[in-house]
Each structure stands twice: as C-alpha cells, then as structure tokens.
Amino acid sequence: MSRPKRMVNRASRRAPIIESPSMSVVTRFAPSPTGFLHIGGARTALFNWLYARHHGGRFMLRIEDTDAKRSTREAVDAILDGLRWLELDWDGEVYYQSRRHARHIEAAQALLAAGKAYRCYCSPEELAQMRQTAKREGRSIRYDGRWRDRDPADAPANVDPVIRLKAPLDGETVIDDLVQGPVRVANSQLDDMILLRSDGTPTYMHSVVVDDHDMGVTHVIRGDDHLTNAARQTRLFEALGWKAPRFAHIPLIHGADGQKLSKRHGALGVDAYRSLGYLPEALRNYLLRLGWSHGDDEVIDTAQAVAWFDLDAVGKSAARFDFAKLDSLNSHYLREMAPEALVALVLPRLDDQSAVVRERLLQGIASLTQRIKTVDELVENSKFYSAGPAFPLTIPKAAKQLEGDGLVVLAELAERLSGLGQWNEESLEEAAKAHAQAREIGLGKIAQPLRAALTGSNASPGIFEVMRILGRNETLARLAAVPGIER
RNA sequence: GUCCCCAUCGUCUAGUGGCCUAGGACGCUGGCCUCUCACGCCGGAAACGGGGGUUCGACUCCCCCUGGGGACGCCA
Numbered sequence: 001m002s003r004p005k006r007m008v009n010r011a012s013r014r015a016p017i018i019e020s021p022s023m024s025v026v027t028r029f030a031p032s033p034t035g036f037l038h039i040g041g042a043r044t045a046l047f048n049w050l051y052a053r054h055h056g057g058r059f060m061l062r063i064e065d066t067d068a069k070r071s072t073r074e075a076v077d078a079i080l081d082g083l084r085w086l087e088l089d090w091d092g093e094v095y096y097q098s099r100r101h102a103r104h105i106e107a108a109q110a111l112l113a114a115g116k117a118y119r120c121y122c123s124p125e126e127l128a129q130m131r132q133t134a135k136r137e138g139r140s141i142r143y144d145g146r147w148r149d150r151d152p153a154d155a156p157a158n159v160d161p162v163i164r165l166k167a168p169l170d171g172e173t174v175i176d177d178l179v180q181g182p183v184r185v186a187n188s189q190l191d192d193m194i195l196l197r198s199d200g201t202p203t204y205m206h207s208v209v210v211d212d213h214d215m216g217v218t219h220v221i222r223g224d225d226h227l228t229n230a231a232r233q234t235r236l237f238e239a240l241g242w243k244a245p246r247f248a249h250i251p252l253i254h255g256a257d258g259q260k261l262s263k264r265h266g267a268l269g270v271d272a273y274r275s276l277g278y279l280p281e282a283l284r285n286y287l288l289r290l291g292w293s294h295g296d297d298e299v300i301d302t303a304q305a306v307a308w309f310d311l312d313a314v315g316k317s318a319a320r321f322d323f324a325k326l327d328s329l330n331s332h333y334l335r336e337m338a339p340e341a342l343v344a345l346v347l348p349r350l351d352d353q354s355a356v357v358r359e360r361l362l363q364g365i366a367s368l369t370q371r372i373k374t375v376d377e378l379v380e381n382s383k384f385y386s387a388g389p390a391f392p393l394t395i396p397k398a399a400k401q402l403e404g405d406g407l408v409v410l411a412e413l414a415e416r417l418s419g420l421g422q423w424n425e426e427s428l429e430e431a432a433k434a435h436a437q438a439r440e441i442g443l444g445k446i447a448q449p450l451r452a453a454l455t456g457s458n459a460s461p462g463i464f465e466v467m468r469i470l471g472r473n474e475t476l477a478r479l480a481a482v483p484g485i486e487r
Numbered sequence: 488g489u490c491c492c493c494a495u496c497g498u499c500u501a502g503u504g505g506c507c508u509a510g511g512a513c514g515c516u517g518g519c520c521u522c523u524c525a526c527g528c529c530g531g532a533a534a535c536g537g538g539g540g541u542u543c544g545a546c547u548c549c550c551c552c553u554g555g556g557g558a559c560g561c562c563a
Contacts, residue, residue, distance in 0.1 A: 032563045067562055124561065131559090140489035141559050162561055180492070189490050189559090197561040204563045228491060228558045251493075251556090258555065286499090289512085293500055296511040315493095315500080318556060322498050325513045335526090371525040397523095432522080447522030459524035 025057025026218045029083075029090070030208070032064040033075035036269030037082030039321065040223060040253045040261050043287040047250060048221045049088045050288075050309040060215055061090035065098045066207050082270040086280050087302075095215065097207050104202035107210045107240060108163050108195040116239045117195060119161035120147040142191035145169075163196040165236055173231040178248035178311045180224065185231040193232050205229065209236045217245050221311070224249035225260065248311050251291055251318040261321060277374030282330035290319045299332060327373040334372070339365050342378070349379045352386040360385040363469045367461040381460075385469070388478045389456025398452040406449035407484045409439065413446060414479045423472045425464040432464070453482045 027048040031041050052059035061083070065071035083090070111117035120143075122130075127143065134141045148166060155161065168187050175183045195206040202210075212220060220230075230247045237244035255266040273283055285300055293315065294300065294308050334342070342365045347353050364385055365378075372378045393399040402410070413435055420431055432450075436443045447463050454466055454475065467475050479485060 030563090034563075064563060070562070120561095122561095127561085135488060138488050142489090183491070185491070191559090194561055199561080201561085203561070208563090223557090224492065225557055226563095229563095231491090249492085254556075256498095260557070289499060291499090296501060298499090298512045317493050319500090320498060322513070325499065328513055367526090370527095429522085436522095443522050445522090451523060457523085461523095461525085463522060 024218075025052055025055040026060065026216050027052045027057065027221055028060040028062050028212070028215065028217050029088075030062040030064050030211075030222075031079050032067070032204075033071045033073075033079060034067070035075055035078070035263045036271060037079045038261070038263050038267035038269055039273070039287070040267060041079075042082065042086060042270050042283070043253060043290060044222055044250065045083060045088050046086070046284060046287050047248075047292070047309075047314070048219075049090075050305055051219060051221060051248075051311065052091075053306045054309045057218070058091040059088075060092060060095065060217070062095040062097060062211060062215070064204060064207070065096060066202060066204050068098065068201075071098070078269065078271065085274055086270060086284065095211065097211060100207070100211060100214075101202060103214070104207050104210050105196060105200065108202065108206060111165065111195065111239055112163060116166050117163050118148060118166055118192075119152065119155070120164045120192075120194075121155050121159045121161045122147065123159065140189060142189075145192055148192060160198040160200075162194045162198050164192040164194055165239060167192050167232075167235045167239070173234050175227070175230045175234060175247055177227070177230070178219070178246055179251075179314045180227065180249050180316060183227060183231075185228065187235075190228075190232055190235070193236075195236075205232060206236065209233050209240070209242075212245055213237070213240070213242045219248060220245045221248040221250060223252050225252060248314070250314055251316060253290060254318050254320045256320060258320065260318075277376035277378070278326065278330050279333045279375070282326065282333045285333070286326045286329050290321070291315050299329070331369075331373045334375070334378070335369050337369075339363075342366075342369060345375050346379050346382050350383065350386040357386045360469050364461060364465065367465060371459075371461070384455040384457070384460070384466075388474075388481060389453070391481070391483050393452060393456050395457055397458040398456060401449040401452040401458065402482060402484070405445070406452075407482070409435075409441070409446055410449045410453055410479060410482060411485045412439075413450070414476060414485065417472070417479075418476060420472075423468065425462075425468050428464045428467050454478050 029041075029045040029048050031037065031045075037045075049059045051057075063071075063076055063079070065076075080094070108117060112119075122143070130144060131141045134144075143164070147161075147164070167190060170187060172184050172186050173190070175185075177183055193205050194203050196202055211217075227249045230249065234244050253261045253267075255261045257266075259265060261267040270283070274280075281302060284302055284305070288300060288305055288309075289298065292309070292313055294313060300308070339362050343358060343361045346361060346365070347358055350357060361382060365382070368378060368381050372381060391402075393402065400406075413432065416431055416435055417428075420427060432446050433443060436446050439445075448458065450467075451460050451463050452458060454460075454463065454470065460466060470478070
C-alpha cells in the first residue's frame with residue numbers, strides 16, 4: 001500500500017505527535033449513562049479505539065455516573081451493548097466513576113488544604129441571580145468569585161458550602177489541541193469551577209481530571225463541545241500538580257438541519273442502526289470518514305483503518321450525517337459477505353426456516369444482495385424463497401401481469417415447462433424464448449408474468465435463476481396456484 | 488450577550504503557494520447492458536461565502552465582514 005505523496009507532506013506539516021517510543025498511548029471513552037449510545041458517542045469511541053490500536057496502546061472505558069440522579073443501569077447496559085455490537089473492545093475492567101468518590105473527595109480536600117480551593121456559600125438562587133445580572137449587563141456569564149478571598153468567619157451558619165477551585169485570574173490557558181491546534185482562552189473568561197457539591201459529592205469536571213490522571217490517560221479524544229472544558233480542566237491539572245494529557249477535540253456530527261446531534265436532538269442510538277439493518281463494519285467505515293480522511297480512499301475496512309488512523313488527518317469542521325452514503329457503504333459490505341453469513345442474518349427472520357429454504361437462500365442470496373441497501377431489505381426481498389406469493393398480489397404492477405394475456409401465456413408456458421428435460425437456467429431461458437417466438441411476443445411478456453406468479457413482485461433476481469433455485473416442482477406448483485390457471 | 492471553534496460541489500471530503508481547466512465518493516442525471524429491479528460500464532450537471540491585503544503567482548498565508556456551530560449548570 002503506497003501512501004500518496006501528499007499524505008506524507010500533510011503528516012509532516014502538523015506532526016505535533018512526537019512521543020518517545022516508550023510512552024504508550026492510553027485513551028478512554030467516557031460516556032455518561034443517561035441514555036443510549038448515540039451516533040456521536042459511537043464515533044468518539046471509534047476514534048479513541050482506533051488511536052489506541054494504531055499506537056499499540058490501551059483503550060479504556062469509563063462510565064461517568066457522577067450524577068446519581070440521572071444515571072441508570074439500563075443506560076450502562078445499552079452503552080456496553082452498543083460498543084460490543086460495534087466491536088470496539090476496551091482494555092481492562094470498566095471504570096465506574098461513582099465508585100471513586102472517596103478518591104475524588106480526597107483530591108479536593110488536598111487542594112483545600114493547600115489553599116488552592118475554597119469554600120463557597122452561595123445559594124443556587126444567588127447564583128441564578130448573578131447569571132441574570134451578568135447577562136443583562138452584557139458580561140460573560142460566570143461566578144464572580146465573591147467567596148474567593150472572603151473571611152471564613154463570614155460563613156453563614158446553616159449553609160453547606162461547595163468547594164471551588166481557586167484558579168488564576170490573569171493570564172491565559174493554552175490548549176495545544178491535536179486537532180484544533182493551539183486554542184487560547186483568557187483566564188478571566190473562566191470562573192472558579194465547583195469541585196465538590198454542597199452535598200459533598202464530586203462534580204464531573206473534577207472527577208474527570210482525577211480519573212484521567214489516575215488511569216494514566218495520555219490522550220483525551222472527545223467532541224469539541226468540550227473544548228472550553230479542556231481549559232478549565234487544564235487549570236485543575238496544574239493545581240493538582242499533574243501533567244495534563246494531550247487533548248484532541250474532534251468536530252461534532254450535525255443533523256440534516258446543521259445542528260449538533262444529541263440524544264435530545266435527532267440522534268439515534270446505535271441499536272437503532274442495528275435494527276435498521278446496518279452492518280457494524282459499514283457504520284465504522286462511515287463514521288470514520290466523517291471528519292477523517294486518507295486521500296481519496298472511501299472504502300476502508302477496520303484493519304486498514306487501524307493501520308492508517310491518526311489524529312493529524314482529522315478535519316476541523318463539523319459534518320452532517322447522511323444516510324444515503326451510509327446506505328452505499330452498507331450495501332458494499334453486504335455484497336462482500338459470504339453467502340453463509342448472509343443467510344445466517346436472514347434465515348432467523350423468515351417464517352419458514354427449513355433446510356429447503358436455507359438451501360434456496362444459499363443459492364439465491366448473492367444476487368438478492370445486489371439489490372438492497374440493508375439487512376432489512378434483504379430479509380424482505382428473500383421472503384418469496386420461503387413462501388409462495390399470496391393472491392391477489394399486493395403490488396399493483398405485479399398483479400397487472402396476471403391479467404388477460406399474461407395469464408394465458410403462463411398457462412401455456414406451464415405446459416411447456418412440465419415437459420422440459422433439463423431444468424437449468426439455460427434450458428429454462430431457451431424454453432421461454434422459444435415460447436416467445438412461437439407467440440411472436442417479447443421475452444418480457446413472459447418473464448414479467450412469471451416473476452409475478454413466482455415471486456409476487458415486479459422486481460426480483462433473474463427469473464431463470466429463481467426458477468432454477470425453486471426447482472421444477474415448486475415452480476410448477478406456484479404457477480398452478482395462480483388464480484385462473486388450471487392444470 | 489460574552490468567549491471559543493469552523494467555512495471547497497446538495498452531502499462527506501482531497502487540496503498545505505505554481506502539479507487546479509479544483510480531484511474522489513455518495514446522491515442526482517443522460518446512455519449502454521437487459522426478462523424486471525438492481526449490479527456493472529461510459530458520460531453529464533454540480534463548489535473554493537464576500538471584501539481587502541501579502542506575493543511574480545492564491546482554494547492554499549494574514550486581516551475584516553458574513554454565515555454556521557459550540558460553550559457559558561451544585562449536567563456530563
């Protein structure tokens with residue numbers, strides 16, 4: 001596989017990833033269990049997985065369930081299921097952030113003891129008012145630090161305080177983002193974030209930092225809606241005296257309306273893609289190309305993706321989700337599957353799962369697969385191999401074939417077929433053509449009624465293939481079952 | 488409102504100062520093939536948001552504008 005010349009240039013241009021060989025990569029996917037694994041999360045997981053696999057590092061999974069009120073076991077299961085279906089295997093045990101509360105609290109207390117954090121006695125109402133005022137006056141909306149240097153003796157008696165980080169007021173925080181490049185944020189824009197809530201539980205912002213450090217995460221790859229969080233978190237890392245990981249904020253996936261795709265806004269869970277009939281490899285390929293590229297390559301299987309993937313080829317602008325392209329990739333991977341694998345997908349969803357049907361499918365599935373985009377369509381189009389069409393036909397165009405002349409032609413053909421010596425595609429086509437010639441009509445005038453009678457549809461694989469696979473008995477039986485034909 | 492990010496065909500993208508008459512893919516579309524629908528093959532329409540610079544030369548570098556997105560929670 002030769003790399004295009006330009007790819008080399010591109011790589012050498014941004015190339016900020018100069019790690020010592022001994023430094024092994026650790027990435028993590030850290031979803032919050034408040035719903036299914038949606039498509040954006042799936043891509044974030046994929047990129048983290050690919051980056052770790054490409055660099056021979058570790059890919060960890062951490063469930064961010066610090067919000068006990070909103071986290072559910074069902075959501076955790078849905079996320080795990082989704083990742084398994086996508087075949088994104090994680091290393092080691094699943095981390096549950098909630099189980100590490102003690103550690104998070106300890107870190108916050110240490111900051112407090114070191115004078116790098118402080119107690120804030122503002123009530124939620126007070127904060128809401130602060131925000132409102134700031135908004136009205138056109139200032140940025142953030143906590144004003146009123147308890148930052150206030151005498152603890154002023155503390156109201158029966159108010160449980162939150163613990164806030166005492167972050168630097170001046171200067172700026174620079175994130176040297178692996179995707180976005182250097183991003184500078186004035187420290188004056190960032191307020192003193194809450195580490196521990198008034199009930200003593202740690203916030204997400206704090207837990208993330210402690211966990212990423214403790215887990216040895218080297219690269220945080222996540223949606224760019226976290227970009228400003230990276231600045232906040234960097235300051236916490238500094239306060240704790242830890243080295244911050246490298247950040248890579250990948251652009252978000254937008255819906256057809258150009259807005260961020262989220263659980264509350266149009267995003268489907270990966271389970272929906274599964275039940276819609278998409279293959280995990282197709283979804284991975286599609287998601288990979290949303291924001292990442294390797295020259296003009298489009299069809300990239302997972303092994304190739306692992307070999308090629310790196311952060312320097314991740315684009316910076318948001319992408320819209322496009323089902324049409326997913327469809328085309330899905331049909332590509334479907335067509336590459338072995339008949340046995342395809343049948344294993346289809347047969348369980350058919351009414352008749354007998355050996356006879358299985359054998360028909362084995363023979364007919366390849367050409368069936370040429371005509372569909374999803375597994376669902378494949379199942380739908382395979383049904384005629386399982387059961388004969390019911391009459392009258394539900395498809396008007398097909399039903400029309402079984403009227404008048406069509407019916408006459410079929411009756412005559414049935415006669416001819418019953419006496420046919422060889423039953424293969426060549427002999428069948430020969431017989432049909434001979435009949436067409438005898439009646440001085442086009443082959444289509446015979447093939448279409450045949451198709452309707454045999455498959456119940458006006459579109460199907462080649463009709464002689466269908467007849468061959470169905471066999472003489474079944475073919476004749478189906479013809480005989482057509483209302484208006486007696487034999 | 489404040490801050491941050493982004494900007495090439497309808498969509499995903501290639502492009503890193505001359506290789507660009509801007510390439511590929513999906514979709515759309517004309518044709519061929521043909522028993523239907525597909526597949527396949529051949530062809531077509533389709534984009535650098537605008538304005539200033541820099542330069543011998545800008546899709547490419549800089550600035551402004553415009554447009555889009557994101558963040559501003561005791562959510563994650």
